[in-house]
Amino acid sequence: MTRSATARAVIILAATPLVLTTASCSSPPVSAPSPVPASARPDTLDLPAETRALLADAERATLRNCMSRQGFSFFYDRTDPAELRAETARNNSELYLDDVPRARRDGFSPAPDVPARPASRAEGQEQAYLAGLSRQRRDAWDKALMGPPGQERIKVVVPGVGTMEHPTAGCFAEARTRLFGDYEKWARADTFVNARFRPVEEAVRKRPEYKEATVRWSTCLQARGRHFATPEEARARASTFPRDQAIALAVATAECDRQVGRSKMHRSLYEQATQHWIDRHPTEVADFRRLNAEAAARLAATN
Structure with missing residues (x-):
C-alpha cells in the first residue's frame, strides 16, 4: 500500500474500528462538497455517514491542492455515504447475530476482518502515476505527502491498544491542520475514539x-x-x-441467538462498556465531538 493509500484509508476511519498496524502550505479555504445536513451533527461518537463523507472529501481536496502546488498529482474518489453506512453495518454485525432474516439471505455475512475491497478508480490512477515517476521523484512525492523521515511526530499512547503516530509535516499534516485547527488535539481525540472498539469489546x-x-x-x-x-x-x-449448508447453519445460530437473547445481551453490555469508556476519557470525547462539529460547520458555511 502506498503512503497516500494509507492516508486515504485513515481519512474515513472516523467511528469505525481502528486496525493497528505542522509545516503548512498556504492555500485558499477548502470548499465543502455539500453542506452538512441539519440532522447529521457529529454530537455522538458515531459520526453520521454524511458528515464523515463531508470531512473526508474536504481533506482530500486540500491534499490535492497542496500536492499540486509542489508539482505532484494526488487522486481521490468522492466518498459515498451509502458505502460508509454499509461499512458501519459490517463492523457492527457481531452485535446482531440474532438477525434471522439476514442469516437466511446472507448466511453469516462477511466477518469484520473481510479482505480489503478492490482498488478504487483513484487508487488505480495513483498506481499508474507513481509507476511513471523516477525513484527520486517518487521519494519526493512521498515526502511532500507525509513529510520527511525523522520528522517529529504526534504520538498518541492508547492504553490497552498501543501507540499511534501522526506526521507533523507534509500535505497530510497541512490538510488536518486546515480542516480541524488544533491538529494535535484532534489527532489525539480521533485516535482514542477510533481505538475504543477493542477495549470495549474485551x-x-x-x-x-x-x-x-x-x-x-x-x-x-x-x-x-x-x-x-x-x-x-x-x-x-x-x-x-456449500452455500446451502452454510445458510442453514447461520439460520440455526441466529434462531438460537434470538431464543436465548445472546445478541440482545451483547448490545446492552456493549452500550454499558462504551459509556464506561466515555466516562474514563471525557477530554478526548469532548474534543472529538467539538472539533468535528466545528469543522463540519465551517465547511457548510463556505459552501
Whole structure:
C-alpha cells in the first residue's frame, strides 16, 4: 500500500474500528462538497455517514491542492455515504447475530476482518502515476505527502491498544491542520475514539452475563445437533460448507441467538462498556465531538 493509500484509508476511519498496524502550505479555504445536513451533527461518537463523507472529501481536496502546488498529482474518489453506512453495518454485525432474516439471505455475512475491497478508480490512477515517476521523484512525492523521515511526530499512547503516530509535516499534516485547527488535539481525540472498539469489546467478553448467554446459545445449538462453543466457531465451520449448508447453519445460530437473547445481551453490555469508556476519557470525547462539529460547520458555511 502506498503512503497516500494509507492516508486515504485513515481519512474515513472516523467511528469505525481502528486496525493497528505542522509545516503548512498556504492555500485558499477548502470548499465543502455539500453542506452538512441539519440532522447529521457529529454530537455522538458515531459520526453520521454524511458528515464523515463531508470531512473526508474536504481533506482530500486540500491534499490535492497542496500536492499540486509542489508539482505532484494526488487522486481521490468522492466518498459515498451509502458505502460508509454499509461499512458501519459490517463492523457492527457481531452485535446482531440474532438477525434471522439476514442469516437466511446472507448466511453469516462477511466477518469484520473481510479482505480489503478492490482498488478504487483513484487508487488505480495513483498506481499508474507513481509507476511513471523516477525513484527520486517518487521519494519526493512521498515526502511532500507525509513529510520527511525523522520528522517529529504526534504520538498518541492508547492504553490497552498501543501507540499511534501522526506526521507533523507534509500535505497530510497541512490538510488536518486546515480542516480541524488544533491538529494535535484532534489527532489525539480521533485516535482514542477510533481505538475504543477493542477495549470495549474485551470488557464485554469478560462479563459473566455475556459468557452465560453464550453457553445458553451453545446449549440451544446442541439440541439441534450442532456443537459449537461460540459463534466464531460456527462461522469458521460454515466457511467450509456449500452455500446451502452454510445458510442453514447461520439460520440455526441466529434462531438460537434470538431464543436465548445472546445478541440482545451483547448490545446492552456493549452500550454499558462504551459509556464506561466515555466516562474514563471525557477530554478526548469532548474534543472529538467539538472539533468535528466545528469543522463540519465551517465547511457548510463556505459552501
